[in-house]
Amino acid sequence: MRAAIFSGPGAVEVGERPDPVIREPTDAVVRVVLGSVCGSDLWYYRGESAHAAGSIGHEFIGMVERTGAGVRGIQPGDLVVAPFIYSDMSCPHCLNGSTISCPAGGNFGNGQIDGGQGEAVRVPLAGSTLVPVPGSGHSDATLRSVLALSDVMSTGHHAAVSAGVKKGDTVAVVGDGAVGLCAVLAARRLGAERIITLSRHANRQELAREFGATDIIEGRGEEASQAVLGLTGGIGVDAALECVGTDQSIATACAVARPGSTVGIVGVPHGQVPFAETFFRNTGWRGGPAPARSYIPELLGDVLDGAINPGRVFDYETDLEHIADAYRAMDERRAIKSLVRMGAV
């Protein structure tokens, strides 16, 4: 089959990968309909982290083509959305909602297992991993929003859930990437009344407002912190959502989180957390990689109802043969997030 192949920093090209086949009774083969590029894909693309050569990607929706004898809950012909990690949903961690810690689970697009940036994927633990999308004849906009549940919207939701966003809250979102924008949408969905977004790009500000942001702060660092504190009477926000992971963004989230609140952190921390400082203000930290599989069912309902439209973060689109452009557009910050159209439903 045709698929994106990673061979080193900056080198994402389309080539041939073995056609996925059923290896375990719990496998399914899914023909990809839509895939996308994650902000975390840029880490290895830019050489900032290691990645095995071979298959890449971990965000996709597709049609089930074949299922192993042990697969329950899905069948050939189903439209499904895949969370970015597969899991068994029966171990103590999965049952506790921590699907990312499933001992039987693993990563898509890890060099060996395909991950949605190609024509098809062998999905391990398919019955527990894939979530069927009910109904038929969904619009393209709906399908794009379903795709967003694979990772980016689940991650934004995780930031909001981890910070304990509740009805009436004032929230600050640090980061105007696709995750930050989805965090705005998630905070609004959970009932936040005021959502302050840090953004310096007109197109992202516009989408943030569409998603529910009530205030936009254009500064960064100390200037941004002071601006948020100014908007909140010096008190700070009920929930700060950290969606970047740099020293500066972590420090900003820390500075604007009111005493006693919890920073929801989903930007992989590349910087050091000012732990002692937050300790003395009773500010906590929660987050990490989102347990997308646990979140998808409730978010999917809202997507299908039209209540949320996280697919709006895809502002660049191409096909598999041009997937290198999808990476370049994000790397050069021309795109918030790239969608790769593979096939029809």
Add this chain to the structure above:
Amino acid sequence: MRAAIFSGPGAVEVGERPDPVIREPTDAVVRVVLGSVCGSDLWYYRGESAHAAGSIGHEFIGMVERTGAGVRGIQPGDLVVAPFIYSDMSCPHCLNGSTISCPAGGNFGNGQIDGGQGEAVRVPLAGSTLVPVPGSGHSDATLRSVLALSDVMSTGHHAAVSAGVKKGDTVAVVGDGAVGLCAVLAARRLGAERIITLSRHANRQELAREFGATDIIEGRGEEASQAVLGLTGGIGVDAALECVGTDQSIATACAVARPGSTVGIVGVPHGQVPFAETFFRNTGWRGGPAPARSYIPELLGDVLDGAINPGRVFDYETDLEHIADAYRAMDERRAIKSLVRMGAV
């Protein structure tokens, strides 16, 4: 009046301090009945942190002697318990439960303001800070438990609350100091079913069991972590309570906290928190100095009902003239916690 006076590391002696007087309409003067030495008092005693020369202490109960014209809610003759920080209970932080961040608040025993290791204390913001103890004729055991609410029991409770301990949970308490022991009691009070305590001292193990510990682990570091994981089928605990603050204890709490849980941390972090490691396991961190004033009312009810008896942590007792012994006994680890008897109710 007579009071403990700090003049430098190792130097805590009894001497003369000015008799406290009403300076602000919101002040009260409290004659101290029982005071105690906090584990954090040992930091400056040992020269590990700075402290102004002069008054020390921040844990006490006493009788209200005089009140300023603006004091509401307490009156001369009331038996009261003081949280370790005074606060106005009317600012946004106090109303949000974060009394330690009250801009009008401050520390007792800071060199200038007395703090309970002396015959009397001028209490700022007295009406909002001091909690009256209802009833009369309380036993000495009850008074000792009321004293424990000033800091140590409120801090143990804060660890449990921050970690979200709930009915049926399996909890690990790292640290068998007075705070750790109170954390055991707090976890039991919140309904924990299994409480694993790390302790290597027979007398502390005994008190831990009395407070509700179901399992005692004698090892430390990696050995202790493995033992806790072994007791929980490799899963980890629902809530890890970090009551020490060293690199080793933080690492242990981190290692035994199950994915998706929150470490309740009340040991002031002297070590570095393994943030990235816990991030990838979705383990959060919450805690800090306890908002004792917010917790005292509900804990006081349980003390007066005899449901909890945190005063059991006081296993050394002396009077004001011998307060240096109270410090030495804790410094040399002969005492879990020292009580200083000042006067009668």
